[in-house]
Amino acid sequence: MESLVKLSFYCFAAGSIAVAASWVSYVLFTIGRVRLRQAELQTSAGTTVRASKAEFAPGWTSAGRFGSMMAWFGVVMMGLSVIFRTAASHRGPYSNMYEFSLAFVFVLLLIYLLFERFYEVKQLGVIVLTIAGAMCLYIWSLPSYMREVDALNPALQNRPLMTVHVSSAILAYATFAVSFAAAILYLIQVRKNVSWLPSADMLDDIGYRAVTVGFPLLALVLILGSVWAHEAWGAYWSWDPKETAALFTWLVYGVYLHTRTLRGWRGERSAYVLLFGFAAVVFTYYGNYFFGGMHAYGGVN
Amino acid sequence: MAQATVDTRGSRRSPLEMVVDRIWRFFCSVRAAVVEIIILAVLVLLGTLRGSDAPQWLADAIPATQPAVDWLYDWDVFHSLPLMLILGVLCVAIVVCTLNRVPGIWKTIVDPTIRTNRSFLENAELSAAYQSAAAPAAAVGELSESLQKHRYRVLHEERGADIHLYADKNRYAKLGTFPFHLALILILLGGIVGARYGFREMTFVVPEGSVREVGHGTGLSVELIQFIDSWREEGIPSEYRSDLVIWKNGEKVKEGTITVNNPISYDNVTFYQSSYGQAAAFRITDTDGNLLFDDSIPLGQYTAVNNPDAPAGLQQLPQIGSQLNVIGQDQDPQNAPELDDLQLENGQMFLQLRQTADDGSVEILTGVVDPGETIQLGSVNIEYLREKRFTLMQVASNPGIPIFFAASFLLVAGLAVTFYFPHRRIRGIIGPGSDQTGSRVLMAPLARWDWSGQRDFRRIIERIETESRIAVTINERPREHAASRSESAADASE
Numbered sequence: 001m002e003s004l005v006k007l008s009f010y011c012f013a014a015g016s017i018a019v020a021a022s023w024v025s026y027v028l029f030t031i032g033r034v035r036l037r038q039a040e041l042q043t044s045a046g047t048t049v050r051a052s053k054a055e056f057a058p059g060w061t062s063a064g065r066f067g068s069m070m071a072w073f074g075v076v077m078m079g080l081s082v083i084f085r086t087a088a089s090h091r092g093p094y095s096n097m098y099e100f101s102l103a104f105v106f107v108l109l110l111i112y113l114l115f116e117r118f119y120e121v122k123q124l125g126v127i128v129l130t131i132a133g134a135m136c137l138y139i140w141s142l143p144s145y146m147r148e149v150d151a152l153n154p155a156l157q158n159r160p161l162m163t164v165h166v167s168s169a170i171l172a173y174a175t176f177a178v179s180f181a182a183a184i185l186y187l188i189q190v191r192k193n194v195s196w197l198p199s200a201d202m203l204d205d206i207g208y209r210a211v212t213v214g215f216p217l218l219a220l221v222l223i224l225g226s227v228w229a230h231e232a233w234g235a236y237w238s239w240d241p242k243e244t245a246a247l248f249t250w251l252v253y254g255v256y257l258h259t260r261t262l263r264g265w266r267g268e269r270s271a272y273v274l275l276f277g278f279a280a281v282v283f284t285y286y287g288n289y290f291f292g293g294m295h296a297y298g299g300v301n
Numbered sequence: 302m303a304q305a306t307v308d309t310r311g312s313r314r315s316p317l318e319m320v321v322d323r324i325w326r327f328f329c330s331v332r333a334a335v336v337e338i339i340i341l342a343v344l345v346l347l348g349t350l351r352g353s354d355a356p357q358w359l360a361d362a363i364p365a366t367q368p369a370v371d372w373l374y375d376w377d378v379f380h381s382l383p384l385m386l387i388l389g390v391l392c393v394a395i396v397v398c399t400l401n402r403v404p405g406i407w408k409t410i411v412d413p414t415i416r417t418n419r420s421f422l423e424n425a426e427l428s429a430a431y432q433s434a435a436a437p438a439a440a441v442g443e444l445s446e447s448l449q450k451h452r453y454r455v456l457h458e459e460r461g462a463d464i465h466l467y468a469d470k471n472r473y474a475k476l477g478t479f480p481f482h483l484a485l486i487l488i489l490l491g492g493i494v495g496a497r498y499g500f501r502e503m504t505f506v507v508p509e510g511s512v513r514e515v516g517h518g519t520g521l522s523v524e525l526i527q528f529i530d531s532w533r534e535e536g537i538p539s540e541y542r543s544d545l546v547i548w549k550n551g552e553k554v555k556e557g558t559i560t561v562n563n564p565i566s567y568d569n570v571t572f573y574q575s576s577y578g579q580a581a582a583f584r585i586t587d588t589d590g591n592l593l594f595d596d597s598i599p600l601g602q603y604t605a606v607n608n609p610d611a612p613a614g615l616q617q618l619p620q621i622g623s624q625l626n627v628i629g630q631d632q633d634p635q636n637a638p639e640l641d642d643l644q645l646e647n648g649q650m651f652l653q654l655r656q657t658a659d660d661g662s663v664e665i666l667t668g669v670v671d672p673g674e675t676i677q678l679g680s681v682n683i684e685y686l687r688e689k690r691f692t693l694m695q696v697a698s699n700p701g702i703p704i705f706f707a708a709s710f711l712l713v714a715g716l717a718v719t720f721y722f723p724h725r726r727i728r729g730i731i732g733p734g735s736d737q738t739g740s741r742v743l744m745a746p747l748a749r750w751d752w753s754g755q756r757d758f759r760r761i762i763e764r765i766e767t768e769s770r771i772a773v774t775i776n777e778r779p780r781e782h783a784a785s786r787s788e789s790a791a792d793a794s795e
């Protein structure tokens with residue numbers, strides 16, 4: 001039992017290194033494609049004007065391939081880490097922020113890589129891997145007692161329901177992170193018309209597709225959360241801040257889905273709604289740090 | 302231009318009709334819906350922040366905001382009028398919008414417009430054209446076959462020398478937004494039904510061996526057969542359970558065990574294990590031998606003024622105008638029980654009988670009993686039978702639950718259908734070839750702004766190319782130049 005927990009931790013450590021390597025590779029892949037060309041022009045008045053221009057350069061594709069490889073390795077390591085921990089605790093990753101975040105990194109990488117395969121573009125990796133890396137740093141910063149597997153508050157013991165509830169939340173947040181990455185690149189693309197980024201339409205589509213996965217999942221999180229509150233506390237909906245934060249996030253993505261059908265909102269403004277939506281996700285995710293209420297036992301208070 | 306159109310129509314319509322029309326169009330507007338959802342989201346955000354320390358941090362950082370922060374903490378957003386109002390507006394909007402859209406969508410499903418025009422196809426963001434050696438009618442047949450392989454329904458119509466073609470797939474999925482949006486209303490309805498016709502008792506106490514009535518017109522009573530708990534070494538309870546019997550109008554209707562997270566239900570009334578505590582069984586008679594009380598008194602529900610950590614309970618004895626207070630031993634070692642006023646020994650109970658005389662004066666009689674002992678206080682004999690335990694349950698009845706479950710199902714299923722079975726459409730015109738032999742095919746997907754839709758179209762074209770071994774020209778046009786008006790003219794429901 002104890003050794004499984006250790007094994008899980010070592011896998012996480014290996015996964016973190018893979019995430020770092022993958023991040024560096026994706027950065028090199030993306031930045032390596034931009035070559036700044038400087039030119040000095042002599043004007044008729046005799047002054048010199050220096051002009052610089054970003055140019056597409058085909059190099060560094062191997063960095064992109066290595067980045068994907070490392071990300072896949074990271075997925076395997078994080079996945080093993082989650083599996084070993086589940087084997088040790090006999091339950092899903094919901095006892096504290098350490099477990100939850102570990103599972104989040106695993107799912108985020110996996111979802112991202114599926115999108116990468118489906119759309120055959122790698123540039124989103126820069127942003128997604130930055131998020132994954134930041135999450136790894138956050139996990140490392142958590143107090144080490146959270147790495148232990150300990151007993152759970154009896155209110156959290158409804159296993160199947162809790163497992164599906166929390167897994168849906170992790171999946172939803174991960175897909176929203178992908179749509180966030182797509183929205184950032186979209187905004188860069190429509191402003192700067194960058195040849196080495198995917199087309200704006202594709203980025204818009206990635207953002208939308210990710211939301212079509214995340215939005216129903218977040219609905220499921222809210223539904224299962226209330227069913228579980230009903231089982232544990234006898235009330236479906238008690239306006240607990242963690243619940244209402246998730247509802248808020250869901251509504252923001254509801255706004256996003258409607259704006260896509262509106263002329264004038266579609267495109268750039270929808271992309272801003274996606275950025276805002278992800279801010280709401282982060283707010284909900286870290287809500288434990290400043291909400292009281294029933295969800296505050298996640299081990300951080 | 303638009304103004305003039307409204308005016309001429311308005312002259313033939315009464316002002317009331319115009320107002321109704323205005324209101325109707327307001328509720329149909331997705332733009333208005335966006336604003337409404339944003340307002341709801343802002344209220345939910347305020348309510349969420351109210352449940353956190355964040356506003357106080359703001360006030361600490363910027364003292365000038367303190368009044369606003371205090372106001373927020375005072376404002377029960379989730380039970381406020383603005384929230385109710387916006388929810389009401391959203392419900393009306395959803396209903397109106399549904400009524401407004403169903404006929405058009407139904408027509409798109411069963412009887413879509415097949416006719417299109419060349420300029421729409423030529424100016425579409427993405428279009429495909431090819432020459433076929435077959436005559437138009439045969440070329441349509443071949444094309445239909447290819448499209449049907451991709452699960453498209455194909456409809457066509459002759460217009461002079463041309464044949465117009467309309468193909469779509471997943472048409473019924475367009476209906477998915479209706480169950481989804483209606484589910485939002487149903488969830489609110491479930492909440493209202495639950496709040497109006499349900500009840501929730503947070504502290505429903507039944508001592509072991511006792512029966513308690515649920516009330517609220519349910520006719521139910523609950524008997525606690527026994528309470529069992531198990532402890533871990535560290536002194537944390539690992540599990541506890543209550544074995545219950547539920548009676549309805551004097552008949553035993555259900556037996557069962559509840560633990561935390563595993564409630565039991567009968568008749569829409571659900572019993573949740575919530576906590577437990579110590580109780581004391583008493584038998585109280587007056588000096589004539591009349592039975593006044595024969596049941597258990599739960600302890601720990603009240604605190605004694607002199608000894609706040611000791612388990613205390615009270616029982617009214619209305620027959621003699623008295624109240625019996627019972628205080629047990631303080632078992633928390635940190636409270637240094639030897640300092641307690643009462644100096645109770647293990648198992649002893651301190652009793653206090655408060656008798657209110659007719660003139661309002663209160664007489665207090667006290668005594669200490671051991672288990673199995675009887676004590677006389679004033680005019681009553683109190684027999685302390687033994688220590689027992691009580692279970693503390695929550696009892697709730699929520700008739701909104703079936704509505705909630707139905708709504709949840711509709712919500713998730715409606716979303717899944719809408720998102721994962723997108724309605725794809727292709728329009729085309731098949732005309733005679735330029736040299737009067739064969740035919741010329743021109744077609745375009747209705748996929749403005751829709752990268753996935755365009756990709757699906759490209760894949761279909763690729764298949765047609767390889768299967769029929771013909772060369773297809775793909776035309777792409779930047780969106781700015783792609784005519785949008787002709788597209789909406791070609792398809793009113795777009």
Ligand code: HEM
Pocket residue numbers: 250251253254255257258261328329330331333334335337338390391392394395398478482485719
């Ligand atoms: C004022 C009330 C509302 C109205 C009038 C309304 C109207 C509409 C309309 C007309 C569509 C169809 C768009 C299309 O098929 O092109 C739609 C889609 C949708 N609405 Fe609403 N809506 C309302 C409230 C909501 C709310 C509160 C939510 C949840 C947050 C929501 C979530 C959605 C979703 C997820 C879609 C599907 C988008 C898609 O097909 O991509 N709606 N809504």
